[in-house]
Amino acid sequence: AQTVTQSQPEMSVQEAETVTLSCTYDTSENNYYLFWYKQPPSRQMILVIRQEAYKQQNATENRFSVNFQKAAKSFSLKISDSQLGDTAMYFCAFMKHRNSNYQLIWGAGTKLIIKP
Amino acid sequence: NAGVTQTPKFRVLKTGQSMTLLCAQDMNHEYMYWYRQDPGMGLRLIHYSVGEGTTAKGEVPDGYNVSRLKKQNFLLGLESAAPSQTSVYFCASTMTGSNQPQHFGDGTRLSIL
Numbered sequence: 001a002q003t004v005t006q007s008q009p010e011m012s013v014q015e016a017e018t019v020t021l022s023c024t025y026d027t028s029e030n031n032y033y034l035f036w037y038k039q040p041p042s043r044q045m046i047l048v049i050r051q052e053a054y055k056q057q058n059a060t061e062n063r064f065s066v067n068f069q070k071a072a073k074s075f076s077l078k079i080s081d082s083q084l085g086d087t088a089m090y091f092c093a094f095m096k097h098r099n100s101n102y103q104l105i106w107g108a109g110t111k112l113i114i115k116p
Numbered sequence: 117n118a119g120v121t122q123t124p125k126f127r128v129l130k131t132g133q134s135m136t137l138l139c140a141q142d143m144n145h146e147y148m149y150w151y152r153q154d155p156g157m158g159l160r161l162i163h164y165s166v167g168e169g170t171t172a173k174g175e176v177p178d179g180y181n182v183s184r185l186k187k188q189n190f191l192l193g194l195e196s197a198a199p200s201q202t203s204v205y206f207c208a209s210t211m212t213g214s215n216q217p218q219h220f221g222d223g224t225r226l227s228i229l
Contacts, residue, residue: 102210107158108157108158
């Protein structure tokens, strides 16, 4: 069975700093997808970035980028030039490529606080 | 664009009462999901549906029932509410395709006294 582990329950950084959130996963699959979702205090779950395991290039979305290490089964999220609006819970999620009904396996989340 | 809409947003129930949470999506998505979110834990899948008229159990289905009579709606029912079901409930939907993200509603905060 697949599992997703986020080892940092809470992190805080100063505004404009760079922060990296860690995520590791366990799977025997070769093809799969990884996601980072953000949940601000408003509670809405928002997709931040996604990565296909067959792609070696790390995904980037503006200030958000990932460091995908397939052999190490690691999928960290880097937020550059952090902003107050980045304060949120961040969840890492895994999805098998096939026969999964597109179900996501979720980590427990990291609470990120951006301080002014 | 409404996306995924959950009704109600908040509810307080007494132990033993029943209620239904409604999820509606206007994106013509085939797949829909109900999750619960508890403090210190990731989302846990309760039930899901791969299309109109179909439902399947997820990780924590006990005490819940679901129905998908129309493609756009996915209902979650609590037949006899228990305090252990106090949680925030999220509905999500997605189109087919493994790299497609799930789209979420705003959640329903449910308290069982």
